[in-house]
Amino acid sequence: MKQTLPRHTISASLVHSVLEGACRQGFDPDALLLQAGIPPWLQSSPLSRISQVQFAKLLRVVQRKTRDEYWGLCSHPVRFGTFAQCCELMVHSSTLGDALRAGCQFYHLMLQDFTVRLQRKDNLAWVRLQSHGAIDECSEFAERIFMFFSYGLMCWMIEERIPVTRVLMRGQTCSEQLESSMLFNGPVMYGQSCNAFCFDARWLDCALRQDGASLRSFLPHSPGNLLVRYRDRSHIIERVRRYLRQHLADGSVPLEQVAEALGMPAYTLRRRLRMEHERFQDLKDNLRRDAAIDYLACPNLSLMEVGERLGFSEPSTFHRAFKKWTGLPPGEYRQAVLADDCPLVVGQ
Numbered sequence: 001m002k003q004t005l006p007r008h009t010i011s012a013s014l015v016h017s018v019l020e021g022a023c024r025q026g027f028d029p030d031a032l033l034l035q036a037g038i039p040p041w042l043q044s045s046p047l048s049r050i051s052q053v054q055f056a057k058l059l060r061v062v063q064r065k066t067r068d069e070y071w072g073l074c075s076h077p078v079r080f081g082t083f084a085q086c087c088e089l090m091v092h093s094s095t096l097g098d099a100l101r102a103g104c105q106f107y108h109l110m111l112q113d114f115t116v117r118l119q120r121k122d123n124l125a126w127v128r129l130q131s132h133g134a135i136d137e138c139s140e141f142a143e144r145i146f147m148f149f150s151y152g153l154m155c156w157m158i159e160e161r162i163p164v165t166r167v168l169m170r171g172q173t174c175s176e177q178l179e180s181s182m183l184f185n186g187p188v189m190y191g192q193s194c195n196a197f198c199f200d201a202r203w204l205d206c207a208l209r210q211d212g213a214s215l216r217s218f219l220p221h222s223p224g225n226l227l228v229r230y231r232d233r234s235h236i237i238e239r240v241r242r243y244l245r246q247h248l249a250d251g252s253v254p255l256e257q258v259a260e261a262l263g264m265p266a267y268t269l270r271r272r273l274r275m276e277h278e279r280f281q282d283l284k285d286n287l288r289r290d291a292a293i294d295y296l297a298c299p300n301l302s303l304m305e306v307g308e309r310l311g312f313s314e315p316s317t318f319h320r321a322f323k324k325w326t327g328l329p330p331g332e333y334r335q336a337v338l339a340d341d342c343p344l345v346v347g348q
Contacts, residue, residue, distance in 0.1 A: 021072025056224025
């Protein structure tokens with residue numbers, strides 16, 4: 001039987017942010033969640049997580065209901081087909097820089113709440129968002145999610161992860177910080193005057209590796225297929241995650257074992273994780289949590305088998321850990337997930 005590796009899950013705070021625009025237009029958030037296969041009562045737990053598949057489905061459901069590609073977050077609707085038309089314009093450019101400039105010009109005509117600018121300064125290329133008018137929760141999230149998917153689209157166009165030097169975001173550190181750092185694979189600085197990110201300007205001269213044919217295969221699954229797609233597999237945190245994924249069933253893997261596998265002293269691994277503001281125990285917990293959420297969506301696995309695949313020797317230990325991670329017992333979480341019409345099977 002094929003065993004899948006755990007995928008990153010999505011924080012309930014992002015679900016709340018996506019629903020804000022629809023709620024502002026009078027739509028029932030519980031009905032939207034049910035259509036996306038997300039139990040509404042999961043939102044009552046601030047620690048809850050959902051799968052990438054559920055989040056991508058929610059994005060599509062809210063788009064259809066609001067008839068707005070930006071989920072009702074902006075002060076005006078963005079018509080269906082806008083993203084596809086922009087991609088069609090960009091994909092025929094010769095370099096990434098030409099594609100970004102074409103995309104900025106296109107969205108300058110389509111968006112009223114903010115303007116996207118590409119600037120080159122001191123060997124860095126900056127993608128900056130200049131806001132127009134008052135900033136509220138919806139408009140702030142609209143700008144952040146625009147940056148998320150813009151970066152993912154850039155990486156897709158050249159089929160390579162672009163290392164991000166710095167990410168700037170307005171406001172204070174929030175529960176989206178982990179998702180932001182994970183998507184950009186770079187440091188996120190809050191409390192800034194604008195939303196922006198930068199990277200080495202030499203990437204602007206990189207030739208595009210996509211064309212009209214690949215775009216036609218790409219668009220039906222967008223924007224969900226851009227979620228955490230291009231991760232830095234050489235990054236120390238990603239290397240640790242990759243090793244831990246391969247040893248989930250071994251239980252609580254010690255840091256010393258991981259350090260030895262990566263060819264470095266334990267104190268060096270601790271120092272490098274500390275420099276990235278990451279704790280080894282948090283990495284282990286988050287990985288096992290995401291794996292548990294994946295496995296609980298598989299009805300052919302008992303709760304005991306899920307616990308064993310995660311390296312728990314006792315079912316009670318797994319129950320306590322899962323409730324600590326998500327705020328819900330695994331049995332209740334499974335009942336809610338399997339209420340969806342399309343439960344998964346291990347290997348799917």
